[in-house]
Amino acid sequence: MLARYGVIGVVIVGLVALVWAVASGVGQSEVTAERFVDMQGGQNPHAGFRRAHAKGFCIEGNFNANGALSSYTTADAFQSGSHPFTGRISISGNNPTAPDMAAGVRSLALSFGEGNQTWRTAMNTPPVMPVGTPEDFFAMIQALSPDPETGERNPERIQAFFASHPETQALRNWQASYSPSQSFATETYNSINAFYLIDENGNQQAIRWAVAPSSETSSSPAIAINAENPDALQEEFAARIQQNAVVFDFMVTLASEQDDENNPTIPWPEDRETINAGQIVITGVSPQAGALCNEINFDPLVLPEGMAATADPILRARSAAYAESYRRRARETFLGQGEDASHE
Amino acid sequence: MQAMSKPTVHSTPARIIHWAMALLIWSLIFAGLSMVQSLQTWQVELLAIHKSFGVVALLLVIWRLIIRLTHEQPELPKDLAPSQKRIAHLSHVLLYVAMFAMPISGYLMQNAAGRPIEFFGLFTLPAIIPVNLSAYGFFRETHSWIAWGLVALVVLHIAAALHHGLIRKDSVLQSMLGKTKD
Numbered sequence: 001m002l003a004r005y006g007v008i009g010v011v012i013v014g015l016v017a018l019v020w021a022v023a024s025g026v027g028q029s030e031v032t033a034e035r036f037v038d039m040q041g042g043q044n045p046h047a048g049f050r051r052a053h054a055k056g057f058c059i060e061g062n063f064n065a066n067g068a069l070s071s072y073t074t075a076d077a078f079q080s081g082s083h084p085f086t087g088r089i090s091i092s093g094n095n096p097t098a099p100d101m102a103a104g105v106r107s108l109a110l111s112f113g114e115g116n117q118t119w120r121t122a123m124n125t126p127p128v129m130p131v132g133t134p135e136d137f138f139a140m141i142q143a144l145s146p147d148p149e150t151g152e153r154n155p156e157r158i159q160a161f162f163a164s165h166p167e168t169q170a171l172r173n174w175q176a177s178y179s180p181s182q183s184f185a186t187e188t189y190n191s192i193n194a195f196y197l198i199d200e201n202g203n204q205q206a207i208r209w210a211v212a213p214s215s216e217t218s219s220s221p222a223i224a225i226n227a228e229n230p231d232a233l234q235e236e237f238a239a240r241i242q243q244n245a246v247v248f249d250f251m252v253t254l255a256s257e258q259d260d261e262n263n264p265t266i267p268w269p270e271d272r273e274t275i276n277a278g279q280i281v282i283t284g285v286s287p288q289a290g291a292l293c294n295e296i297n298f299d300p301l302v303l304p305e306g307m308a309a310t311a312d313p314i315l316r317a318r319s320a321a322y323a324e325s326y327r328r329r330a331r332e333t334f335l336g337q338g339e340d341a342s343h344e
Numbered sequence: 345m346q347a348m349s350k351p352t353v354h355s356t357p358a359r360i361i362h363w364a365m366a367l368l369i370w371s372l373i374f375a376g377l378s379m380v381q382s383l384q385t386w387q388v389e390l391l392a393i394h395k396s397f398g399v400v401a402l403l404l405v406i407w408r409l410i411i412r413l414t415h416e417q418p419e420l421p422k423d424l425a426p427s428q429k430r431i432a433h434l435s436h437v438l439l440y441v442a443m444f445a446m447p448i449s450g451y452l453m454q455n456a457a458g459r460p461i462e463f464f465g466l467f468t469l470p471a472i473i474p475v476n477l478s479a480y481g482f483f484r485e486t487h488s489w490i491a492w493g494l495v496a497l498v499v500l501h502i503a504a505a506l507h508h509g510l511i512r513k514d515s516v517l518q519s520m521l522g523k524t525k526d
Contacts (some may be wrong), residue, residue, distance in 0.1 A: 004510040012503050019495055023377045032381040111458070116468040118460050134383040295477040296458045301388055309388060317383035319391075324380070326457070327484050334481030 031138040033324040039141055040325070042094050048338020049096045051325040053107055056090025057234055058286045058293035061245065063112065065278035069252060072205050073197035075306030076117045078277055085110045088293040089184050089237065100233035108189040108211060109298035120302040123189035123211055129264035130171040134317035167265040182225055184237045185246040188212040193300065193315035194261035196308040206261035206310060207252050208268065211280055214247040238285050248280040262312045297326035353519045355415040361408045362520060368401055369498065376491060396464045402447035409440065418519040435497060442494040449490060453483035
C-alpha cells in the first residue's frame with residue numbers, strides 16, 4: 001500500500017516540478033522577456049506606459065503605394081493604392097515626460113490593415129543594430145546603464161563592452177556621423193531588421209527599408225523650436241502638420257546573394273537595388289492618451305500575408321519583449337494604476 | 345432497474361477525446377509557459393502553433409461537451425462518500441469551465457490587441473471585440489490565472505484518478521481506460 005502511495009506521490013511531485021521548471025525557464029537562456037523588460041523599465045517604471053519608448057504621440061495618414069513592389073509581394077499595403085494607417089512617433093527611454101531633444105533614438109511606428117493583412121512596423125533612426133543576439137543586447141544595456149551606486153554611467157564598462165563586441169562598429173560609426181534633426185519630420189526611420197517579401201509563387205526576397213523625408217517635406221520652411229522645451233519636437237510636429245501633411249518616401253532595399261538577412265549589425269552596401277514603394281503621408285496627430293496608437297503593440301512580427309520574418313535573432317526577440325511590456329501596461333491600465341503624464 | 349443499465353466504462357468517443365485533450369492541454373500549457381518568457385528564435389513559430397491549437401482545443405471541448413451530454417456516464421462507486429462525490433462532480437464542472445475559458449480568453453485577448461488569429465495559416469478568424477488596451481489587460485491576466493487554475497485542477501484530477509486506480513482499486517480509473525472492472 002505504501003508503495004502505491006509512493007507512486008502517486010512521485011507522479012504528482014514530478015508533474016508539479018516539470019510545470020515549475022518550464023514556467024521558470026530552467027534550461028533556457030537566462031535573458032528572458034521579463035528580465036529584459038524589468039531592465040528597460042528601470043527602477044521606478046512608469047505604470048501604464050510602454051517600458052521602452054514611453055514618450056510619444058499618435059499619428060494617422062495613408063501610405064500611397066505606387067505598386068512598384070507588387071511583383072515581389074502579395075501584401076495589400078504594397079499594391080498600388082492608398083492604405084490608411086494609425087501610427088506613433090516616439091523617443092527612446094522609459095520616461096513618458098523626458099525632454100524630446102535629449103533622446104538618442106527617435107521612432108516611427110505604423111499599423112496597417114486588419115485580419116491577415118494586419119501589418120505593424122516599428123522603425124528607428126539607427127540603420128543597424130549594435131549587436132546580433134538578445135543576450136548581447138541585454139549585456140549592452142547593462143553596460144550602458146548608470147551604475148546603481150554612483151548614478152552615473154561607467155565609461156570603462158562601456159569601453160570594455162564595445163571592445164569585446166566588434167560587431168557594434170557599424171552602429172558606432174552611424175552614431176558618430178548622426179546629428180539629430182530639429183524635427184521628427186526630417187528624420188529617416190529604418191526597419192533595421194530584414195524581412196522577406198513573398199510573391200504569389202512563394203518566392204522570397206529579403207529586404208530592409210527606410211522611411212525618408214520626401215523632397216517636399218525636407219524643403220518646407222523650418223519651424224523654430226525652443227530646445228529648452230521638453231516637448232519641443234512634439235509641438236513642432238503638431239504645428240507643422242497644421243500647415244501641410246508630412247510626407248516620407250518608402251524606400252525598400254533588396255538584399256543580394258552576398259547579404260546576410262539574419263544579421264542586423266551589418267549595413268548592406270550602397271549599390272544594392274533600392275525601390276521607391278510610395279509615400280507615407282501623415283495628415284493628423286493626437287496625444288497618445290486614449291488614442292488608438294496607445295491601445296496596440298507595434299510588434300514588428302505582426303506581418304501580413306505576403307511578408308515573413310527572417311531568422312534574425314534580434315527581430316525574433318523583439319516580439320516577446322514587446323509583448324511583455326504590453327502586458328504590463330495593459331494590466332496597469334485595466335487596474336487603473338496608470339500614471340498621468342499630463343503634458344503629453 | 346435503471347441503475348443496472350448504466351455503462352461501466354466511458355463511451356469510446358468520450359475516451360478518445362479525453363486522452364487527446366489531455367495531450368493537447370499539456371502541450372498548450374507548456375508552450376504557453378515557455379513562449380511568454382523566451383527571447384529565442386522559435387518563440388514566434390511556437391506562438392503561431394499555440395494559437396492554432398488553441399482554436400482546435402475550443403472546437404474539441406465543444407464536441408466533448410456534446411458527447412458528455414448525449415452519452416450516459418458510468419456511475420461513481422456506491423461506497424464513495426457523498427462529500428467525495430460532490431467534490432468529484434464540482435471538479436469536473438470546473439475542468440469544463442476552464443477548458444472553455446482558456447481558448448475564449450486567449451481569443452478575446454488577441455482581439456483586444458488587434459492581432460489576427462490565424463488557423464494553421466489557412467484562414468484568419470474574425471475579431472469579435474474591438475481593440476482596447478484595458479480589455480487586453482483583463483483578458484491577458486485572465487488567460488494566465490485560468491491556466492494556473494487548470495494546471496491545479498488537472499494535477500488534482502490525476503491524483504484522484506491514481507487514488508481510485510491504485511489505492512481504492514475501484515472502477516473509476518478503469519472506466520476511462522476502457523477496462524471493465526470485474
